[in-house]
Amino acid sequence: MSLQLAWSNEQTEYDIKDSLITLLEQALQKAGEMEGVIDGEVALTFVDDEQIHELNRDYRGIDRPTDVLSFAMNDTVDEELEIIYELEEGEEIEGIPEVLGDIIISIPRAKLQSEEYGHSLEREIGFLFVHGFLHLLGYDHQEKEAEDEMMGKQEAVLVKVGLTR
Known part of the structure; x- marks a missing residue:
């Protein structure tokens, strides 16, 4: 198993090309390697300013658009899967990646x-x-x-996948 990217596009301003998704998948793998995260799923959604404004207002109480939002999943997802699949303690479901969370990016921003x-x-x-x-x-x-630590990690990943300034 490895880190997986599940993405969707809910905006019309910019055509999301396969080459961009490939770069983002590579960035995900590199960032995961750096952080010791070898498997899981990240959901990525591209939106417009109106959609991200609404999410920012509703979930963070900030009434303006932003560039990116992240919503980390927590242990309740694992607990819900245990209930759905009637798992014994310590038993795992084969083939279902751990959902790490959602990332929403405003393309206009x-x-x-x-x-x-x-x-x-x-x-x-x-x-x-x-x-x-x-x-x-x-x-x-x-x-x-x-x-500073976060910026350094971001830049290191971007350099590894060729997304330099």
Whole structure:
């Protein structure tokens, strides 16, 4: 088993190409290797500013659009699977990856930021995706030291997959 990316596109501004998904899958594998996460599933959804604004308001109480949101899954998913499949303690379901969480990226916001920073849209989406993945693993950037650590990890992954500035 390995890390898997399940993605969907709910916006119409930008055509999501297979080459972008391949890059994001590579970034997921590299980030997972760096963090010792060798299997699981990450759900990625591309949205517009209106959709991410609504999610940001409803789930974080922040009434404005943002670039990326991450929603980590918790142990309740495992408990629900145990109930559904009547598993004994310690028994696992073969072939069902652990769901690590959801990452939602606003394509219009990513496009704007890529123009502001002077790099490609693919690089910005890659950055936001890896950023979201690290949040799923519990990383945060509230403190300067934690932000520096997170930024360093993000840049290391992006360099490994060729998404440089």
